[in-house]
Amino acid sequence: MKRSRLPFVVTIGVLIFFYLPIMVLVVNSFNASTYGGHWGGFSLRWYLKLMGQRDILLALENTIIIAISATLASCILGTTAAFALHYYKSALQRCHFILIYTPLVVPEILMGMSLLLAFVAVGVRLGLFTIFLAHVTFCVSYVAMVVLARLQDFDMAVIEAAQDLGANWWVTTWRVLAPMLAPGIASGALLALTLSVDDFVISFFVAGPGSTTLPIRIYSMIKFGSPAVLNALSTILLAVTFILVWASQRLTTNKEKAT
Amino acid sequence: MKKGISVFAATLLLACLAMLLGCHSKSVDLHIYTWADYIKPELVQRFELENRCKIIIDTFDSNEAMYAKLKAGATGYDLITPSSYMAKIMNDQGMLLSLDHAQLPNLLHIDSEYLQIAIDPEMKYSVPYMVSYTGLGYLQDAVADVTPSWKMLERPELKGRMTMLNDMRETIGAALKYLGYSLNTVNDDELLAAKAVVIGWKKNLAKFENEQYKTGLASGEFQLVHGYSGDILKVQEDNEQVAFLIPEEGFSLACDDLVIPKTAGQVDLALKFINFIHTPNVAAANTEYISYLCPNRASYDLLSEEIKSNPGIFPSAAIRSKGEVIQDLGESNGKYTKIWDEIKAAGD
Numbered sequence: 001m002k003r004s005r006l007p008f009v010v011t012i013g014v015l016i017f018f019y020l021p022i023m024v025l026v027v028n029s030f031n032a033s034t035y036g037g038h039w040g041g042f043s044l045r046w047y048l049k050l051m052g053q054r055d056i057l058l059a060l061e062n063t064i065i066i067a068i069s070a071t072l073a074s075c076i077l078g079t080t081a082a083f084a085l086h087y088y089k090s091a092l093q094r095c096h097f098i099l100i101y102t103p104l105v106v107p108e109i110l111m112g113m114s115l116l117l118a119f120v121a122v123g124v125r126l127g128l129f130t131i132f133l134a135h136v137t138f139c140v141s142y143v144a145m146v147v148l149a150r151l152q153d154f155d156m157a158v159i160e161a162a163q164d165l166g167a168n169w170w171v172t173t174w175r176v177l178a179p180m181l182a183p184g185i186a187s188g189a190l191l192a193l194t195l196s197v198d199d200f201v202i203s204f205f206v207a208g209p210g211s212t213t214l215p216i217r218i219y220s221m222i223k224f225g226s227p228a229v230l231n232a233l234s235t236i237l238l239a240v241t242f243i244l245v246w247a248s249q250r251l252t253t254n255k256e257k258a259t
Numbered sequence: 260m261k262k263g264i265s266v267f268a269a270t271l272l273l274a275c276l277a278m279l280l281g282c283h284s285k286s287v288d289l290h291i292y293t294w295a296d297y298i299k300p301e302l303v304q305r306f307e308l309e310n311r312c313k314i315i316i317d318t319f320d321s322n323e324a325m326y327a328k329l330k331a332g333a334t335g336y337d338l339i340t341p342s343s344y345m346a347k348i349m350n351d352q353g354m355l356l357s358l359d360h361a362q363l364p365n366l367l368h369i370d371s372e373y374l375q376i377a378i379d380p381e382m383k384y385s386v387p388y389m390v391s392y393t394g395l396g397y398l399q400d401a402v403a404d405v406t407p408s409w410k411m412l413e414r415p416e417l418k419g420r421m422t423m424l425n426d427m428r429e430t431i432g433a434a435l436k437y438l439g440y441s442l443n444t445v446n447d448d449e450l451l452a453a454k455a456v457v458i459g460w461k462k463n464l465a466k467f468e469n470e471q472y473k474t475g476l477a478s479g480e481f482q483l484v485h486g487y488s489g490d491i492l493k494v495q496e497d498n499e500q501v502a503f504l505i506p507e508e509g510f511s512l513a514c515d516d517l518v519i520p521k522t523a524g525q526v527d528l529a530l531k532f533i534n535f536i537h538t539p540n541v542a543a544a545n546t547e548y549i550s551y552l553c554p555n556r557a558s559y560d561l562l563s564e565e566i567k568s569n570p571g572i573f574p575s576a577a578i579r580s581k582g583e584v585i586q587d588l589g590e591s592n593g594k595y596t597k598i599w600d601e602i603k604a605a606g607d
């Protein structure tokens with residue numbers, strides 16, 4: 001029987017659909033023409049223009065600080081939450097599960113608005129710290145779900161074996177549990193990092209004076225700024241993302257070869 | 260190795276937390292909430308030096324989003340630049356401070372002709388910052404014998420190569436102006452006449468649209484577009500055949516205002532900044548940078564010839580007097596919505 005070519009065609013179609021817009025963007029970032037309707041010649045002018053903008057670099061700095069801190073904090077909280085959810089099966093934990101799950105389905109605008117109202121009510125000064133809290137709030141759920149999935153095929157006997165062999169709590173956690181969960185935590189972390197860098201709606205509401213993040217800045221630039229500078233900025237972000245993914249893949253494959 | 264990673268992660272987290280919490284600087288900060296790229300950076304630096312303060316600019320992307328955020332209780336902004344209609348809504352809600360004119364001596368430079376049509380003519384709560392216009396952009400090599408009139412939209416040879424804004428107030432307003440009426444009219448006969456005009460134009464249009472027209476004009480797909488001066492001037496940088504005209508029958512004019520919210524912490528500094536922006540040479544420098552017009556009469560003489568001869572930035576006094584600001588019509592907005600629906604459904 002001849003195999004159907006349909007899956008192949010669909011795959012190619014989907015890949016084109018994913019990557020063609022990105023390629024157009026990258027090509028246009030080197031286009032001397034502002035509106036990308038036609039090719040105005042190769043140029044690095046948008047990259048040079050980007051470097052001269054103090055506000056954009058400040059927004060980038062804010063975004064990086066928040067992304068890293070929110071990712072680390074939500075990894076710790078999310079992993080411990082997942083562990084509790086997996087290990088203890090009580091009514092309280094079922095309730096916990098629902099609470100952890102809810103932020104995944106709550107509309108962003110609702111979450112942004114309610115967080116803002118909460119911060120104002122408590123009297124917290126809006127700024128980087130409130131964005132950090134908001135990002136941890138939704139990132140925890142994603143990390144917890146990913147780690148929980150990893151825990152489903154985790155053999156608890158390993159921990160008991162470690163304890164039988166005289167390992168104390170600390171050693172069990174760091175030498176047995178953490179390495180085995182590491183791939184789950186790492187993919188949760190990548191997800192959290194992406195979500196944090198990406199988020200506009202929630203960040204817009206909880207941002208205070210002096211804490212404009214990159215997405216907020218980009219949305220505002222669509223109205224008055226130059227669209228071509230955005231292409232250059234996106235291309236740089238894209239390059240950094242690819243390098244990160246490539247590096248993390250290399251790291252994980254090397255480790256597997258070693259063991 | 261494992262320990263190394265965890266120690267590294269913990270240090271990173273602590274460092275970031277310290278940065279999150281430790282952002283309170285000692286010097287005086289002026290927080291401005293505005294659109295991106297809306298103040299010339301050198302002017303910001305000059306104000307910082309002269310007043311020994313630091314200006315921190317945050318940006319929003321729509322009047323509505325900014326309003327929603329402030330209404331919910333966000334504070335910390337000392338100066339905001341909403342569009343006039345939003346400034347009025349904010350003032351009606353009691354969110355804005357009344358301005359002390361004694362601290363704003365430069366207000367005497369503000370163009371009194373503009374103030375006559377402004378929503379806040381006495382500048383009780385807002386000071387005009389930048390004015391922009393709605394008019395027609397066209398390709399000089401494609402459109403022959405140009406006349407500064409809305410009548411251009413009737414040209415048969417441009418059929419299918421023209422667009423109008425997908426905005427009921429702008430597009431019906433253009434027809435009202437073409438007929439010689441106010442674009443804030445609520446008279447049913449005038450609105451019916453305007454409807455017939457827009458339906459007549461529609462037969463010639465490629466589409467009603469707000470964003471794509473810029474790319475379309477740059478690439479030559481469209482030859483005549485109804486659009487905002489700021490947008491069309493940007494396209495001009497890309498394609499030198501692009502030109503902008505303001506129809507002599509009249510046009511709509513939009514303004515962004517400088518306002519101080521009641522929650523501002525640095526009211527005096529914010530007032531100083533408003534006064535600084537309306538220093539004639541500062542206003543002129545800002546106009547040249549943004550390509551919108553700061554309605555500051557004393558600054559007009561200081562503008563370069565290039566700007567003065569560009570009708571998209573600096574229309575002649577005779578034409579400027581034909582401009583009108585779109586006002587919120589309250590309950591009568593429904594009349595426009597109904598006519599707009601009928602226009603959308605007509606023809607095809």
